[in-house]
Amino acid sequence: MKIRSLLSSDYDTLIPQINEWWGGRDMAGMLPKLFFNHFKNTSFIAEEDEKIIGFIIGFLSQDHLDEAYIHFVGVHPDYRKKDIGKILYKNFFAKVKMTDRKIVRCITSPVNKTSIAFHQKMGFVIEQGDKIIDGISVRTNYDGLENDRVLFRKELT
Numbered sequence: 001m002k003i004r005s006l007l008s009s010d011y012d013t014l015i016p017q018i019n020e021w022w023g024g025r026d027m028a029g030m031l032p033k034l035f036f037n038h039f040k041n042t043s044f045i046a047e048e049d050e051k052i053i054g055f056i057i058g059f060l061s062q063d064h065l066d067e068a069y070i071h072f073v074g075v076h077p078d079y080r081k082k083d084i085g086k087i088l089y090k091n092f093f094a095k096v097k098m099t100d101r102k103i104v105r106c107i108t109s110p111v112n113k114t115s116i117a118f119h120q121k122m123g124f125v126i127e128q129g130d131k132i133i134d135g136i137s138v139r140t141n142y143d144g145l146e147n148d149r150v151l152f153r154k155e156l157t
Helices: 011-020 033-038 084-097 113-121
Strands: 002-005 044-048 051-061 067-075 101-108 131-133 137-140 150-155
Touching: 002 084, 011 051, 011 067, 033 084, 044 113, 051 084, 067 084, 067 137, 084 101, 101 113, 113 137
Parallel strands: 067 101
Antiparallel strands: 002 044, 044 051, 051 067, 101 150, 131 137
16 A cells, blocks of 8 residues: 555546445536645655545644644545555654644544544544533534534544
């Protein structure tokens, strides 16, 4: 497996596959081309035999100069449980540390138990929300009406 920086041209390869990677859920709209054009320096692709098998889209906060944000991560279903997500996150953390950022943030949906467990295993803590769903603190309407989210924070050391 090879890890490389994101290219603008990766958009045309990934977007047709994204919904399939999520079992038919409409996720492609969460990845507009602007991420592929403006955040290449802090986003990475995992490849095997020149085929994209995973990616992480992240960026440095423009308003919080000690923070970075992970917007979207995906691993091809045939390559899950092989630490690809973990490797992509570690590449992002290394890049972020080089810019003296000390905090990484990200969010997920409260129904995504796999994502919640993964982030906790990676050392993220769940930020205090305003309600509890299945024992998890959640921020109500974070991404709009009825779009509650679990907010994560990780301190880089």
